[in-house]
Amino acid sequence: MTATLDHHAANSTVNGTVDRPLDLSLVQQFELGLDAPICLTWELTYACNLECAHCLSSSGRRDPRELTTEQCEAVIDELQRMKVFYVNIGGGEPTIRPDFWHLLQYAVDHQVGVKFSTNGVRITPERAAFLASTDYVDVQISLDGATPEVNDYVRGPGSYDTAIKALENLAAAGFKDAKISVVVTRQNVTQLDEFKALADRYGATLRLTRLRPSGRGADVWDELHPLPEQQKGLYDWLVANGEDVLTGDSFFHLSAYGPADGSGALPGLNLCGAGRVVCLIDPIGDVYACPFAIHDNFLAGNVLSDGGFQQVWQQSELFRDLRSPQTGGACASCSFFDSCRGGCMAAKFFTGLPLDGPDPECVQGYGEQALAGDRILPAPSQDHSRVAPGRNQPVMLQLSRRPDLTAAPVSACAESPLAGFTP
Amino acid sequence: MLDEPWTMSPSVELRPEPFGALAYHFGNRKLTFLKRPELVVVVQGLADQPDVRSALEQAGVPAHQHDAYVTALRGLAAADMIRPRTQEAAA
Numbered sequence: 001m002t003a004t005l006d007h008h009a010a011n012s013t014v015n016g017t018v019d020r021p022l023d024l025s026l027v028q029q030f031e032l033g034l035d036a037p038i039c040l041t042w043e044l045t046y047a048c049n050l051e052c053a054h055c056l057s058s059s060g061r062r063d064p065r066e067l068t069t070e071q072c073e074a075v076i077d078e079l080q081r082m083k084v085f086y087v088n089i090g091g092g093e094p095t096i097r098p099d100f101w102h103l104l105q106y107a108v109d110h111q112v113g114v115k116f117s118t119n120g121v122r123i124t125p126e127r128a129a130f131l132a133s134t135d136y137v138d139v140q141i142s143l144d145g146a147t148p149e150v151n152d153y154v155r156g157p158g159s160y161d162t163a164i165k166a167l168e169n170l171a172a173a174g175f176k177d178a179k180i181s182v183v184v185t186r187q188n189v190t191q192l193d194e195f196k197a198l199a200d201r202y203g204a205t206l207r208l209t210r211l212r213p214s215g216r217g218a219d220v221w222d223e224l225h226p227l228p229e230q231q232k233g234l235y236d237w238l239v240a241n242g243e244d245v246l247t248g249d250s251f252f253h254l255s256a257y258g259p260a261d262g263s264g265a266l267p268g269l270n271l272c273g274a275g276r277v278v279c280l281i282d283p284i285g286d287v288y289a290c291p292f293a294i295h296d297n298f299l300a301g302n303v304l305s306d307g308g309f310q311q312v313w314q315q316s317e318l319f320r321d322l323r324s325p326q327t328g329g330a331c332a333s334c335s336f337f338d339s340c341r342g343g344c345m346a347a348k349f350f351t352g353l354p355l356d357g358p359d360p361e362c363v364q365g366y367g368e369q370a371l372a373g374d375r376i377l378p379a380p381s382q383d384h385s386r387v388a389p390g391r392n393q394p395v396m397l398q399l400s401r402r403p404d405l406t407a408a409p410v411s412a413c414a415e416s417p418l419a420g421f422t423p
Numbered sequence: 424m425l426d427e428p429w430t431m432s433p434s435v436e437l438r439p440e441p442f443g444a445l446a447y448h449f450g451n452r453k454l455t456f457l458k459r460p461e462l463v464v465v466v467q468g469l470a471d472q473p474d475v476r477s478a479l480e481q482a483g484v485p486a487h488q489h490d491a492y493v494t495a496l497r498g499l500a501a502a503d504m505i506r507p508r509t510q511e512a513a514a
Contacts, residue, residue: 026456029442036438038445038454083438085447085454111436113449136449 030269030277033323036082036313039278041291044072044100045092046283046384049121051393052144053154054183054224057282057294058215059092060386065284069099071304075281076103078309079112086113086136090291092283092384095122101130108136115140117181119159120166128166128173140179140207141166146194150187154224156392167202178204179246183211184234185224192237196245207246208238210253212292213350213360216385218377220396221351231363232257235266243267253343253359256336265339272345275300275322279313287312289322292346296381329356336364343367352377424493428508429478430470435504437463446504453502462495469505 024032047062048055067075079087087107094100095118107114115138123131123139131137141163145151148160170178180199182188188195192208199206213221226234235254238245249268258264269277274290275298281287285303288294300316303309313319328334331342343359351360352375358366386393410420431437434450443457446466457463464482472478475496479489499505 024442026442026458029440032441034440034445083436083447085436085438085449086452111449113452136452138452 027269027271030271030273031323031326033276033319036084036310037277037279039088039273040079040084040086040281041088041090041278042075042281043090043092043283043291044094044103045097047096048091048093048119049096049392050093050119050156050159051386051390052156052159052216053220053394053396054144054185054211054215054217055385056212056214056217056292057090057092058380058383058385061384062092063284063384067283067285067304069102071285072099072103073106075285075303075309076107076110076112078303079107080110082310082313084112086115088140089114089116091117093119093121101127104137108134114138115179117142118166119155120163123166123169125169125173128169128175131170132173132175138177138179139170139175140181141170141204142181142183143195143198144183144185145188146191146198150191152394153187153396153398154185154220154394156394158392167204171202171204176203178202179207180204181207181209184208184226185211186226186230187224189226189230189234192234196241205244205246207248208234208251209248210250210344210347212344212346214292214346215294215380218350218380223396225361228363228365228368231361235363238266239264249273250344253340253347253361254363255339256363258339260335260339262339270339271341272343274298274345275319279319281309287316289318290346292344293349294382295349295378297349297378298346327356329354331356331358331366334358334364334366349378351375424496425476425479425489426474428469428472428474429496429500429505430508431466432503432506437467439463446499448502448504451503453504455499455502455504457499462492465492465496466499466505470508 043057045062045066046059048059051060094116104114113136117140120141131139143151143163144154151160167178182195196206211217211225231254235257238251247266247268251266252270255265255270274293278290279287280291281303282294287300287303289298289300300318301312303312306312328337328342331337343362345355347360348355351371353360353370358370360367360371432448435446435448438445443459444463446455446457457466461482461484465478468478468481472481479492484492496505
């Protein structure tokens with residue numbers, strides 16, 4: 001699969017047997033990879049009650065090869081052995097797996113903390129009370145608009161009310177510090193203060209992440225991704241709000257709004273962690289370099305057929321490749337390269353841009369130039385979207401009047417002598 | 424700090440990494456990086472040594488670096504990764 005990754009062969013294993021120079025910075029150390037991921041995302045199912053327009057895993061239908069309960073427990077056992085201290089569980093909608101609550105308990109009992117992402121559909125008052133009684137469990141409710149109009153436009157009718165109900169149930173049960181997770185779009189980027197107020201109202205923490213052109217997101221990215229002037233506003237807002245707002249380190253491409261010395265970086269790692277400190281296990285046990293890169297080109301192996309997760313993480317050819325020194329390519333000569341490190345690999349790949357060139361949302365404007373050139377969007381390698389639209393499918397069309405018309409058009413057959421006359 | 428007895432917090436786990444170790448606090452969910460192997464040995468040795476100075480010496484940290492290590496240890500204490508041992512006994 002390495003055809004698109006232009007760099008040298010891996011120089012070492014990551015299992016600690018090869019000495020590294022000790023004078024490297026932490027970021028440089030991370031770029032060479034770790035013995036186990038810091039941030040592991042595990043999507044438990046591709047099944048989902050919603051059909052969000054920008055779903056990065058193209059979820060909808062359950063995959064018949066989905067890991068069984070026993071296979072999931074074996075993965076958790078392995079994570080415990082590897083000291084992966086917590087996982088981010090997602091989907092699909094993970095809570096509609098019948099064994100979800102069992103697996104949650106199993107993970108916590110095996111020293112693997114859980115943060116799970118949900119649209120809120122199963123966060124009943126009873127479940128909220130259970131969640132409030134556990135340590136080591138964190139809940140993240142997805143919401144992509146501070147108002148129903150903006151949210152339901154991309155997440156589907158009724159999804160705003162579902163999310164708010166879940167937040168109410170959690171707050172009423174005494175669950176502390178839930179997360180409200182927002183994918184920043186052209187439509188909701190003007191609502192950042194309202195999101196913050198919403199989070200404050202429910203004693204929650206706001207988490208903002210970047211819209212990626214991954215999965216079904218590729219279909220709507222052109223319409224939904226923030227405009228350049230909006231990106232600057234977002235950067236300023238993030239700088240002003242600092243560590244109070246989580247970002248999953250997803251906006252490091254905006255760091256180039258700061259000075260070229262990197263001092264304007266946002267809190268966080270500010271590097272692409274794909275295959276180095278992050279990765280994704282999908283519902284059938286496939287391991288991908290990052291949650292936004294569910295594509296054969298970034299498939300490292302499978303936990304069932306390739307000797308387990310540890311084997312894949314430490315030995316896969318793809319991950320060794322990603323941990324080898326990378327060239328900056330076209331970006332290397334840019335004075336801001338040290339700030340943004342060339343941006344997001346998945347964003348480049350799914351917009352058909354070279355991986356060693358600028359990010360499509362490069363704040364220096366190189367992305368727009370690159371997007372204007374010849375490019376071929378990669379075909380998706382998997383799609384679990386529903387075959388027929390369900391009742392929750394968002395309808396991304398809006399009825400409106402043509403702004404240049406002030407009255408109904410005048411028919412050629414109009415008999416009134418005053419037809420078309422505007423006093 | 425050098426003459427006080429300290430220990431790693433009970434809810435903290437260390438994971439060895441090529442650069443040192445990753446420390447995770449299951450209580451406050453904070454993740455911290457111990458950026459040098461010597462610092463890992465120091466943190467692991469705290470509980471068995473009468474004071475911080477002995478832990479530093481046992482880990483082979485030269486005396487002129489003690490101040491720098493104390494700064495690092497204070498950072499860890501601020502995140503409750505390590506605590507004074509008397510506090511642990513009282514808890």
